[in-house]
Amino acid sequence: MKPYREMSRDELLALKAELDRQFEDVKGKGLKLDMSRGKPTPAQLDLGMGLMDVLNADSDMMTENGTDTRNYGLMDGIPEAKRLMGDMMGGVPAENVIVYGNSSLTIMYDTVSRAVTHGVLGSTPWCRLDQVKFLCPAPGYDRHFAITKHFGIEMITIPMTPTGPDMDLVEKYVSEDPAVKGIWCVPKYSNPQGISYSDETVRRFAALEPAAEDFRIYWDNAYAVHHLYDDRQDEILELLGECEKAGHPDMVYEFASTSKVSFSGAGIAAFASSAANIEEAKRSMTIQTIGHDKVNQLRHVRYFKDIDGIRAHMRRHAAIIRPKFEAVLAVLDRELGGLEIGEWTKPLGGYFISFDAMEGCAKAIVAKCKEAGVVLTGAGATFPYGSDPLDSNIRIAPTYPTADEMAAAADLFVLCVKLVSIEKLLAQ
Amino acid sequence: MKPYREMSRDELLALKAELDRQFEDVKGKGLKLDMSRGKPTPAQLDLGMGLMDVLNADSDMMTENGTDTRNYGLMDGIPEAKRLMGDMMGGVPAENVIVYGNSSLTIMYDTVSRAVTHGVLGSTPWCRLDQVKFLCPAPGYDRHFAITKHFGIEMITIPMTPTGPDMDLVEKYVSEDPAVKGIWCVPKYSNPQGISYSDETVRRFAALEPAAEDFRIYWDNAYAVHHLYDDRQDEILELLGECEKAGHPDMVYEFASTSKVSFSGAGIAAFASSAANIEEAKRSMTIQTIGHDKVNQLRHVRYFKDIDGIRAHMRRHAAIIRPKFEAVLAVLDRELGGLEIGEWTKPLGGYFISFDAMEGCAKAIVAKCKEAGVVLTGAGATFPYGSDPLDSNIRIAPTYPTADEMAAAADLFVLCVKLVSIEKLLAQ
Numbered sequence: 001m002k003p004y005r006e007m008s009r010d011e012l013l014a015l016k017a018e019l020d021r022q023f024e025d026v027k028g029k030g031l032k033l034d035m036s037r038g039k040p041t042p043a044q045l046d047l048g049m050g051l052m053d054v055l056n057a058d059s060d061m062m063t064e065n066g067t068d069t070r071n072y073g074l075m076d077g078i079p080e081a082k083r084l085m086g087d088m089m090g091g092v093p094a095e096n097v098i099v100y101g102n103s104s105l106t107i108m109y110d111t112v113s114r115a116v117t118h119g120v121l122g123s124t125p126w127c128r129l130d131q132v133k134f135l136c137p138a139p140g141y142d143r144h145f146a147i148t149k150h151f152g153i154e155m156i157t158i159p160m161t162p163t164g165p166d167m168d169l170v171e172k173y174v175s176e177d178p179a180v181k182g183i184w185c186v187p188k189y190s191n192p193q194g195i196s197y198s199d200e201t202v203r204r205f206a207a208l209e210p211a212a213e214d215f216r217i218y219w220d221n222a223y224a225v226h227h228l229y230d231d232r233q234d235e236i237l238e239l240l241g242e243c244e245k246a247g248h249p250d251m252v253y254e255f256a257s258t259s260k261v262s263f264s265g266a267g268i269a270a271f272a273s274s275a276a277n278i279e280e281a282k283r284s285m286t287i288q289t290i291g292h293d294k295v296n297q298l299r300h301v302r303y304f305k306d307i308d309g310i311r312a313h314m315r316r317h318a319a320i321i322r323p324k325f326e327a328v329l330a331v332l333d334r335e336l337g338g339l340e341i342g343e344w345t346k347p348l349g350g351y352f353i354s355f356d357a358m359e360g361c362a363k364a365i366v367a368k369c370k371e372a373g374v375v376l377t378g379a380g381a382t383f384p385y386g387s388d389p390l391d392s393n394i395r396i397a398p399t400y401p402t403a404d405e406m407a408a409a410a411d412l413f414v415l416c417v418k419l420v421s422i423e424k425l426l427a428q
Numbered sequence: 429m430k431p432y433r434e435m436s437r438d439e440l441l442a443l444k445a446e447l448d449r450q451f452e453d454v455k456g457k458g459l460k461l462d463m464s465r466g467k468p469t470p471a472q473l474d475l476g477m478g479l480m481d482v483l484n485a486d487s488d489m490m491t492e493n494g495t496d497t498r499n500y501g502l503m504d505g506i507p508e509a510k511r512l513m514g515d516m517m518g519g520v521p522a523e524n525v526i527v528y529g530n531s532s533l534t535i536m537y538d539t540v541s542r543a544v545t546h547g548v549l550g551s552t553p554w555c556r557l558d559q560v561k562f563l564c565p566a567p568g569y570d571r572h573f574a575i576t577k578h579f580g581i582e583m584i585t586i587p588m589t590p591t592g593p594d595m596d597l598v599e600k601y602v603s604e605d606p607a608v609k610g611i612w613c614v615p616k617y618s619n620p621q622g623i624s625y626s627d628e629t630v631r632r633f634a635a636l637e638p639a640a641e642d643f644r645i646y647w648d649n650a651y652a653v654h655h656l657y658d659d660r661q662d663e664i665l666e667l668l669g670e671c672e673k674a675g676h677p678d679m680v681y682e683f684a685s686t687s688k689v690s691f692s693g694a695g696i697a698a699f700a701s702s703a704a705n706i707e708e709a710k711r712s713m714t715i716q717t718i719g720h721d722k723v724n725q726l727r728h729v730r731y732f733k734d735i736d737g738i739r740a741h742m743r744r745h746a747a748i749i750r751p752k753f754e755a756v757l758a759v760l761d762r763e764l765g766g767l768e769i770g771e772w773t774k775p776l777g778g779y780f781i782s783f784d785a786m787e788g789c790a791k792a793i794v795a796k797c798k799e800a801g802v803v804l805t806g807a808g809a810t811f812p813y814g815s816d817p818l819d820s821n822i823r824i825a826p827t828y829p830t831a832d833e834m835a836a837a838a839d840l841f842v843l844c845v846k847l848v849s850i851e852k853l854l855a856q
Contacts, residue, residue, distance in 0.1 A: 040499060072692045102719065105716065265496070265719065288534060291530065293694045296694060
């Protein structure tokens with residue numbers, strides 16, 4: 001295909017007329033698809049239904065150390081669940097793990113909230129500081145940015161590269177500005193690009209020399225075991241161990257959950273950190289809760305047994321969602337290849353494909369898709385303050401729709417990209 | 429029996445010698461009992477094992493409105509669980525309820541934490557105020573006081589009366605001091621006294637005219653359905669409705685859980701309030717979580733079905749714990765009746781018996797029990813800052829030990845009360 005930029009005005013107008021007709025056709029079909037969130041599809045949830053069978057009225061409800069999961073106690077999680085979640089996070093020792101209820105987002109919010117009201121290991125509570133800043137690699141996860149915004153924390157956008165955040169910038173900010181207290185990271189199959197941080201990036205993280213004593217890396221390992229392929233998989237270095245080696249054991253808060261392993265509506269979540277940070281979190285938990293659901297922790301361990309059980313389960317997830325990723329990517333390649341009106345990632349795992357349209361086109365593309373019945377994540381959502389400076393990035397979440405719906409949605413998407421790009425070129 | 433105060437010094441010395449011998453005997457038995465917390469006993473937890481059978485691999489996992497409990501969504505709880513928890517709280521409409529995961533303490537902590545960082549319905553965040561105060565009816569629940577202490581909130585002790593907190597004092601503080609932002613209440617079968625607030629007390633709460641716009645009543649309805657008897661039961665007025673009638677719809681935050689209905693380690697908890705307060709809580713939840721465990725909510729509703737199912741279940745709990753309460757009370761009556769060295773409550777529900785020793789004796793009694801192997805809740809724990817001004821109150825938690833253990837523990841307890849009282853009288 002000829003790049004749109006090289007087309008004459010007349011060629012573009014003719015093409016636009018044809019595409020407008022196609023768009024009206026699609027609109028007439030009355031599509032109604034919500035692709036705004038990375039949601040598992042019912043078939044994926046069905047994979048986990050065995051979880052409902054592992055415990056019954058006659059089950060032994062004791063943990064491996066003889067604690068009754070039905071009663072109070074073991075506020076920081078049952079030992080076997082700590083081990084399982086530590087293994088899921090790439091081999092974090094069980095004693096460095098606290099297991100929570102559903103939703104790792106709650107742990108992230110809590111961790112930031114605690115720093116705001118009580119500081120970090122004795123530092124000044126952030127609510128008493130004039131300025132607190134977080135580095136936000138972008139495009140990134142909108143709910144991370146929502147937490148920092150909620151607490152009035154200033155967000156500094158850090159560009160993403162194919163090997164992770166721009167580490168030159170990260171190092172500069174972290175080492176020079178004591179107001180920089182944290183950085184949000186999704187280190188493996190990042191949301192939305194599906195980028196996994198290179199070993200060099202992880203080592204540079206571990207080697208950071210922060211100006212602020214209470215600077216922490218907020219390491220959201222949300223897609224630790226979420227590979228799409230058997231033969232091609234990203235792996236990342238385990239940051240807690242790297243930080244310890246580098247002499248900065250307390251610099252990381254790591255988060256993970258089974259939201260996209262077992263059930264998004266009934267999973268377990270985990271926090272991993274150094275002994276000192278875990279101790280601080282537990283001191284706060286003593287006041288905050290009588291403990292999370294230990295029966296569900298037991299249910300997860302009895303069902304998955306160990307990390308190999310989780311890996312086998314994730315292969316079944318991949319078999320369901322891989323074809324959807326491939327369907328979208330095939331449409332993007334076929335319809336947009338060579339047109340030079342967009343670029344997209346081809347991730348090996350995670351839940352998203354990231355699409356970069358021509359500058360100034362993202363919002364219009366998302367609006368046009370919506371006009372024909374397909375709801376995408378709001379343009380800009382992947383950037384701090386919901387504002388993409390280039391108005392270019394769009395997050396595509398292919399997991400929830402069926403394969404047929406996904407094909408229809410992808411067809412509409414490329415059509416909207418073409419139309420909006422032509423309008424942009426004609427307006428120049 | 430002759431009151432100890434009327435005994436001569438010689439009589440007391442003779443009695444002490446005999447009781448000292450008895451104490452050494454008990455010590456020799458090597459008791460090892462922890463009665464420090466209100467914990468269900470295994471037989472009570474066994475009552476709930478049917479919960480493990482209601483969902484299995486073939487179950488329909490949809491809510492009554494067709495939402496998949498296994499996926500994201502319905503962040504504020506499934507409709508049928510809202511209804512059930514609303515009914516448990518005495519008939520709060522489902523739309524005024526949010527259902528959470530295990531532990532209502534987490535909701536209380538969150539509610540205070542949110543007020544500290546973000547204020548209440550637009551009020552100044554408490555972290556920006558010089559002074560924030562809470563009224564603390566005492567004796568009360570130590571974990572309530574731990575939350576307010578954690579956030580540096582000044583606690584003002586309000587004496588308890590047989591009909592609830594001293595309302596003259598409550599009205600005075602709340603109407604005169606804008607720094608007073610809350611009051612902790614356990615309105616039914618209070619912890620530790622088992623007192624239920626009279627209708628007049630509840631109506632005076634609803635009629636409060638706070639000096640602070642962000643004053644809230646923190647209404648921990650922890651023992652709403654926890655009756656010990658079929659024929660004698662306390663009921664309290666439903667405060668949300670009373671507040672609405674009195675023109676103060678936003679003045680209450682109510683909390684409840686199934687910690688002592690289903691499982692302390694895997695229950696569900698709920699928050700109830702006015703439309704405006706619920707809306708505010710939900711706005712914050714959107715940032716804080718992707719939602720609580722909805723499958724466990726579904727499990728609870730499918731198992732208990734409705735409030736009548738819960739009531740029937742609670743009668744089975746009562747059958748297990750009532751004899752333990754009665755065993756303790758029988759020993760107290762038999763051994764301490766007429767001695768005038770202590771007073772105790774005879775609650776119709778809840779989890780505790782409250783004992784008031786002679787002034788200055790509680791710490792010594794708890795220490796002496798511990799010396800012989802029985803751990804009670806620390807003396808003072810039932811007061812703000814862990815400090816009972818009279819050093820008199822002791823919380824007895826009879827539910828966890830077996831009936832035999834309970835009898836042995838009660839025998840030891842009265843022995844320690846006698847000994848410490850005599851020592852006190854001899855020292856005068």
